[in-house]
Amino acid sequence: MKRRNFLKAMGATAAGVGAAATIGAPSKALAAKKADIGECKSLKITVLSETSWFDNDQFKKDIVDNGGASTNQYDIPWDPKNAGGYATLLEIEQLDGTVNKLLLDTGWSNEWMDYVFDRHGIDKMIASKEIDTMVISHWHLDHYWGIESTLKHNDKIKIYGPETMFPEDETLLYGGKNEAKGMVINKNDVPFKGELIKTNPKEFYQLYPGVAIKEFDVPILLRVRGENIIYVNVKDKGIVTVTGCCHPGLLTLYSTARRQIKGGDKIYGCYGGLHISLFENWDPKMDDIIKGAKAFNPQKMGCNHCTGWVWAENAAKAGLPIVKGTDTYKTYPRTSAVAKDTNVFLTNGDTVVF
Amino acid sequence: MKRREFFREALDESIRAAQKGFLSLQETFTEVNESVQDALEGATPGKGDFFDSYEMSYSLTLAYPREMFEQMARDQGMPYEGVETIEIATELHKRGVI
Numbered sequence: 103m104k105r106r107n108f109l110k111a112m113g114a115t116a117a118g119v120g121a122a123a124t125i126g127a128p129s130k131a132l133a134a135k136k137a138d139i140g141e142c143k144s145l146k147i148t149v150l151s152e153t154s155w156f157d158n159d160q161f162k163k164d165i166v167d168n169g170g171a172s173t174n175q176y177d178i179p180w181d182p183k184n185a186g187g188y189a190t191l192l193e194i195e196q197l198d199g200t201v202n203k204l205l206l207d208t209g210w211s212n213e214w215m216d217y218v219f220d221r222h223g224i225d226k227m228i229a230s231k232e233i234d235t236m237v238i239s240h241w242h243l244d245h246y247w248g249i250e251s252t253l254k255h256n257d258k259i260k261i262y263g264p265e266t267m268f269p270e271d272e273t274l275l276y277g278g279k280n281e282a283k284g285m286v287i288n289k290n291d292v293p294f295k296g297e298l299i300k301t302n303p304k305e306f307y308q309l310y311p312g313v314a315i316k317e318f319d320v321p322i323l324l325r326v327r328g329e330n331i332i333y334v335n336v337k338d339k340g341i342v343t344v345t346g347c348c349h350p351g352l353l354t355l356y357s358t359a360r361r362q363i364k365g366g367d368k369i370y371g372c373y374g375g376l377h378i379s380l381f382e383n384w385d386p387k388m389d390d391i392i393k394g395a396k397a398f399n400p401q402k403m404g405c406n407h408c409t410g411w412v413w414a415e416n417a418a419k420a421g422l423p424i425v426k427g428t429d430t431y432k433t434y435p436r437t438s439a440v441a442k443d444t445n446v447f448l449t450n451g452d453t454v455v456f
Numbered sequence: 457m458k459r460r461e462f463f464r465e466a467l468d469e470s471i472r473a474a475q476k477g478f479l480s481l482q483e484t485f486t487e488v489n490e491s492v493q494d495a496l497e498g499a500t501p502g503k504g505d506f507f508d509s510y511e512m513s514y515s516l517t518l519a520y521p522r523e524m525f526e527q528m529a530r531d532q533g534m535p536y537e538g539v540e541t542i543e544i545a546t547e548l549h550k551r552g553v554i
Contacts, residue, residue, distance in 0.1 A: 162521070170527040171520060172553045320506055321516060321554050323524075351515045354506075357495030367498065377515035385518050387510045394492040394511050408519065 136364040141197065141337040142312030145456040147344070147373045148191040149448050151209055151218045152406040153431075153438045154244030158381050160184045165324070175243050175324040176270040179285040185211035186436070187248045188346060188407055189218065190374065191233075194313055197337065202310045203227060205236040206332065206374075207346050209248035216251050217435065218450075228255035237315060238263035239346025240322065240329040241271045243288070249274060250290040258296035262307060264317050264328035265300035301330055306362075312336065316358065318350035331355055333363060334456070339401070340370030342456045347375040347408050352391070356398045371402035371423070371456055373448075379410025382440055388413055392420045404454040406447045411440055414447040427452045507546040516554070517542045528553055 155161045160181050165171055168178040187209020194202045205224065209215035219225040227233040236252060236259055239245050252259060263271075270280050277293030279286050301307055301317040308314045312335045319328045332344040341359045348355065352372065359366030378391055395403070395417070404425045405414055418424040430451035431437055441449065448454055491501040491511045502508030510517055517525075518541070525544045529536035532553060536544055548554045 166524070166527065170531065171524040172528050172531075172548070321549055323516070323520065323554060347515070349515045351506075351512055353492060353495055353501060353511050357498075357501050360495065360498050361500070377519050380519045381521055383521050387518055388514070390489065390511055391514050391518075393488050397488045397492050397496055 135362070136366065137306045137314070137362055138364040139306060139308055139314040139333060139335055140311035141335050141365075142310065143195040143197050143199075143337055145334045145336055145342055145344075146193040146195070147404060147448075147454050147456070148193070148222065149406065149450055149452045150189040150191055150222055150224065151187050151214065151434075151450055152190075152375070152448070153186040153434075153436070153450060154188045154210060154407060155184045155186055155438075156436055157184050157439045159439075162381055171323040173324065174270075175326065176268075176280050176287065177282050178287070178324075179282045180243065180287055182211070185214065185247075186244070187211055187215045187218070188245050188375070189215065189224075189248075190344070191222065191224065192313075192332070192334075192344060194310055194334065196311055202313070203233045204309065204313070204332075205233050205252070206344060207239055207245040208236065208252045210244040210246075212248055212251050214436075215248035219251055219255075221434075225255050228252060228259060231256065233259070235260045235262070235309065237261075237309075237330055237332060239331075240264055240349065241267060241326050242322070242324065242347070245346050246271065247274065247288040249294075250292055253290065253292040253294055256296075257292050257294060260297050260299070261294070262299045262301055262309075262315055262330060264319075264330055265302050266319065266326075266328035267300065268325070303328075306333075314363075316362075318354065318358075320350045320354075322347075322349045333359060333366075335363070335365055336370060336456050339456065340368035341366050342370050342402075343372045343374070345372065345374035345376070347377045348372075349377055352376055353394050369398045369400050371400045371404065373404035373454060373456070375407030376405050376409040376413070378408070379413040380408045382410050382412050384412050384416075388416070389420075392417045392422060395422055396420070402454070402456060404448050404456075406449055409447065411442055411444075411446060415444065418446055425454050507542060507549065510542060513542060513545065517545045 189209045190206040192204040274290050275294045279289035303317050303319045306314040314333050315330050329349045334342045343355045427445040427448045431449040434450045491509045494501045526536045
């Protein structure tokens with residue numbers, strides 16, 4: 103008999119005495135192997151930019167017209183007018199009051215990212231080394247191709263990126279350009295001179311007390327593989343996952359926390375793209391993602407970007423604690439074509455504290 | 457109230473509470489699929505395979521429009537009509553396409 107069937111059967115006799123409360127408890131055998139990433143006091147997220155592109159239809163057309171989703175992202179002459187970028191500022195308050203600032207991702211269009219970094223003072227924070235570390239979640243264009251916007255302020259910033267790096271990614275990092283069908287699709291005039299830590303799925307990379315990176319080797323379209331996830335353990339609250347796109351899937355992230363991180367059985371929430379309804383398409387199976395997320399009882403869910411407005415709206419209606427955004431995004435020079443006045447999720451310029 | 461009636465009512469009450477608790481437990485298990493249940497139990501979800509279920513692979517299999525998978529399947533000469541997206545994606549992955 104499988105363990106869950108056994109538990110089901112046990113339920114018949116153990117019911118009424120709070121048996122349901124024990125379902126989420128991890129096994130003691132696994133607890134011994136857990137990584138201790140420490141604790142921090144709080145985590146503040148600033149959404150620098152979650153609008154990776156502005157027109158979903160154009161982005162999809164660029165993919166379909168150039169061979170489809172399995173095409174190498176470096177072989178597609180992307181519409182440059184559609185490029186935005188994804189980047190997030192994490193401010194981690196330690197138990198002693200010290201605040202560490204960490205940059206997640208560096209966007210796509212240099213013009214857009216220069217504006218974003220200037221607006222939020224990120225350029226000065228990088229130059230002064232107040233931000234001395236950047237995590238690249240994955241090597242997709244909208245998270246990485248804006249690398250020059252970061253390096254122009256400090257070409258020695260420490261970078262953590264997935265080990266699944268391709269030669270074109272390296273060309274861009276170390277000062278070069280890439281072309282697709284005769285068109286320059288990205289460039290970086292500031293060669294990287296710092297330390298690049300290539301992350302692999304075997305380890306947790308601790309950045310500060312309570313903050314660690316874990317790489318997941320998962321298939322991603324446009325010839326990209328692997329994503330770095332930031333796990334934050336907030337004292338008395340629990341685990342918060344911070345993602346670029348969450349390509350490994352929220353279930354895998356939470357289950358990994360439970361199995362591999364000390365204190366990881368207490369999930370507090372998440373921030374970032376959840377990669378559910380990228381093009382605002384809806385499939386009834388997405389209701390199961392809502393049910394699955396609810397089973398972990400998260401207290402605060404900050405999501406945006408590739409999550410899709412449609413999923414966030416349905417998830418909020420179903421009772422998931424989706425943090426609403428504000429109208430701040432309207433003060434940016436451009437907005438996404440699918441942005442909604444319902445402000446159902448966090449978008450450009452919004453903040454959330456865990 | 458007689459002593460016998462008191463115990464009978466107390467027993468009935470206990471049985472009702474037990475039934476309610478059992479239904480609650482059953483509901484928790486039936487609302488989510490096996491992958492989620494595994495994760496909740498602190499075990500590796502499913503068979504530990506990304507393509508084990510939609511809950512595990514949604515970021516690939518549900519996030520993109522179906523026609524994108526059909527385009528990739530067509531390019532590979534694979535059948536796709538009436539085939540679940542997760543099955544197409546699994547085969548594409550086996551072939552090293554994604």
